């Protein structure tokens with residue numbers, strides 16, 4: 355691949371990158387996938403441990419509810435831990451963790467396995483069984499990983515709620531998942547302050563009624579309310595003899611659910627995307643190995659939060675499946691200074707850094723000198739995820755952080771895809787701003803409204819035409835919604851919700867969402883959630899939220915508000931509404947702009963015309979408004 359001449363701004367891999375990469379030449383994979391797609395995936399699956407091998411690699415008898423590795427029995431937590439504990443890796447570091455306050459901890463595979471077994475025993479003592487949902491609401495500390503792996507070990511289904519979400523978001527997710535057990539931290543450190551997670555959880559638990567047991571992990575140590583009979587400290591439970599028993603792993607079938615993760619969609623409430631033990635395991639294992647190029651001695655730092663899919667797949671599961679060492683940092687990037695990240699990369703010798711364009715743009719504004727002070731020579735691979743990376747940020751990342759030695763691996767994927775779907779391998783020629791090609795064997799197209807492929811460099815809808823192992827299995831509690839949302843518009847194909855172009859070299863350039871999802875600093879939010887949070891405020895009659903371009907965040911939220919009769923707009927009210935959104939949804943959803951209006955542009959059927967609002971917010975011509983009601 356390195357020899358082919360491509361058009362445009364192209365960066366070719368260095369001989370050093372090629373010499374070190376796990377995959378020297380992607381055409382090996384392309385050929386194998388072309389000849390025998392199922393065999394191609396079966397080979398990867400065979401690198402992992404199975405209690406029983408599968409009968410069938412892909413079962414499409416009930417598509418779009420595809421199944422993978424049916425008849426097989428495995429357990430992802432077993433593959434992350436027990437498999438390594440049997441080898442020299444038992445003494446290897448599984449995890450290095452640094453708190454925002456400078457505290458640090460390390461855990462060997464042996465220790466992590468032990469802690470996971472103990473935690474799993476505690477869950478069992480609360481009668482958590484295979485298939486039961488457990489909600490986890492914590493900051494970035496080792497216990498979040500322990501809790502996730504403990505659920506997986508006994509076949510329980512974890513539902514991690516991002517610690518940056520707040521009361522209403524947490525309430526909805528607990529209720530929809532019907533969790534009986536909540537695992538929460540007392541608090542988390544962020545920018546030198548304490549986020550009072552337990553207080554937020556207490557408020558949510560007053561609204562949501564299913565939770566019987568709350569396990570509280572002590573992190574910040576401030577006083578928290580403990581409800582007798584419901585709330586228990588983890589460190590006290592962990593001393594009980596029951597924690598100390600052997601913990602037999604649940605031999606889950608490939609299609610047993612591993613987790614649900616709520617994500618925003620086109621309309622209404624967030625939906626619970628469901629992933630399973632078998633296919634998700636194989637998909638995250640392979641992409642971590644070949645795209646992020648993780649090798650045995652590597653320390654990988656994925657800066658995402660475990661509460662999002664990136665954290666699930668590339669902090670926790672992918673790296674542990676590969677037996678690598680995870681690095682996790684609790685706090686804010688610029689705390690106390692904008693060299694915090696670079697200092698930690700130097701201190702811990704991080705080899706792979708996987709982060710989001712918004713973070714890179716954030717660092718860029720502080721200039722090169724903060725990074726230049728540090729020895730970043732341990733870095734080998736730089737990854738990007740979450741939103742399109744603008745070429746300027748790509749080049750800065752490549753030059754200032756990667757010192758022009760490290761390939762930038764721009765990975766496109768989604769909560770629903772579970773694993774990377776478009777990405778360069780490190781040995782491929784790179785074009786800043788393009789994620790390059792789909793995973794070998796996966797056919798993706800850019801099509802028009804009718805489903806016809808558009809011409810090179812023309813914009814259209816991005817669709818996926820081949821099943822892949824970590825694909826979304828269903829929406830928990832609402833399978834029909836999965837069919838309607840993803841598989842109906844283009845029969846036989848998965849609709850991503852993104853627009854894209856494909857250039858003359860076949861490289862894909864993802865442009866952004868075409869639905870009501872807004873990516874703010876790489877975080878996925880839905881206009882519907884923000885709007886319903888606005889309307890829950892006593893002053894608001896109606897609300898419309900849109901995304902507008904923002905230099906650092908990628909998109910920022912712009913909200914149009916109609917106040918209830920006789921109420922007057924004021925700066926105080928704007929501040930109050932912003933606080934209200936932070937309290938209900940989370941600080942990430944705070945709108946950048948709030949504008950009070952008397953009317954919202956709607957179609958005759960009453961749908962808000964966001965396109966018109968967007969044009970107005972950006973001072974542009976709204977174009978064709980013939981469907982506007984008035």
Ligand code: WTA
Nearest residue numbers: 739740741742764765766767768769864878
């Ligand atoms: C966007 C995050 C361009 C895209 C893993 C997608 C990207 C949505 C990229 C999914 C990328 C993610 N280039 N856009 N490399 N990665 N996106 O579910 O719009 O939080 O549909 O998963 O993020 O967001 P989600």
